[in-house]
Amino acid sequence: MRKWFAPRSAPARDDAAPRRSTEDIDSLAKRIIVPSLPVSDEEMARATHQDRGQKLARQEAWDTLSDKIQYADHTRLATPGGETASLLLAAGARSDIVAAAEDALHDGQHPPDDAIEALEEVLDEMPGDYPSALVVALAHIDIAWAWRNIAARDDPAAAARAIARHIASADAILEPYDGTAIDAPSIAAARCALIAACDKRGRRVAEEYEALITLDPDGHRHIRALGRHILPPYAGGVKALEVAARRVAARTEDTWGAGAYAWAYLDALALDPRALDLLEPGFFIEGLRDILARKDDQHIINLLAAFCAITMAPGAGGRVLPPQADRTRAEIHDCVDWILEHHLQELHPLIWSQTLLMPGHAPLLPSRRALIAKGRQTALRIIAARFAGHIADGSSLAFSRQGMYRLPAL
Structure with a gap:
């Protein structure tokens, strides 16, 4: 010590x-x-994966990108800080399309469909290739979020239509793939992201994240996202967060000790201090110690x-707490x-x-x-x-x- x-x-x-x-x-x-x-090892590792994904997409080297995403999935490749490499590759591959859509929305314009349609052509060229489906589906989900975050206030009707269309497209693209069956945490994570982008989440949030975390218990980002996405009342709220945090801690005890309890609350507490209402501080602090005992990064x-x-x-947060x-x-x-x-x-x-x-x-x-x-x-x-x-x-x-x-x- x-x-x-x-x-x-x-x-x-x-x-x-x-x-x-x-x-x-x-x-x-x-x-x-x-x-x-100023630049940490973690940032460099993330940038390496994202830049590689972006470069391969720009070169239309989809076969190579597919191989790298599959390798990252099957080896559970991650950055030193625990970011999933397969998802970083996919983020880089779709970054140009998503950035163009966001720029258009910030300019008060509707993003043209030709960019996402061109990306969808990859699905025809590589039928049954789950990494290609992953990139396209996540592009649709990101663009749906862009409509919600940027344009919904000024043009709610157009935003609602666009969000529904992109969510439906992502759902259809992911439908043939089962992350557990093909041992692909990235697909399971994409399904979780799809549910998080829907207005009505309900119990499906906990169920889908349970499948993802079982596939990749080392991925603390998944556990953090579970807490973040289950927190809103329409997805379960504070009570559901406490139940989910304890369940995931029990399921990942061999990996994290009590650490998953702390991971599940981390982003939720940043978003809404009311998450403190049911949190058990002793268990949370034990979780912090277990995280650092296992991941002294x-x-x-x-x-x-x-x-x-x-x-x-x-x-x-400016909120007076009980x-x-x-x-x-x-x-x-x-x-x-x-x-x-x-x-x-x-x-x-x-x-x-x-x-x-x-x-x-x-x-x-x-x-x-x-x-x-x-x-x-x-x-x-x-x-x-x-x-x-x-x-x-x-x-x-x-x-x-x-x-x-x-x-x-x-």
């Missing part, structure tokens, strides 16, 4: 201490010494640290201390800025350089504030493979 190398006389963090000013925190943050990666560590520090911060939910949030928020102390070795600033700014909800995001700077500043200020008592005497905090330790003032 990593050790905390501060002298015994180092003051413990005191939540009751007077709140320090922004200037004080900024000054203390200058004495936090931790490597910062710096991408995951930054992700969970930023979640605890920012998403679970007091007053986050006393029990507020206590639960505080318990999770305090987990940032042991995650930083025992696990953090390097900062991934984009994770911190994305957690802070909630991409997808903000209409315009700053440049990548600004996001990296903001993420680093946010992380360093949070670390400084949490451990201010340890460095108030002029000493510094440093992070390495041996854990967090204190450097005395010169």
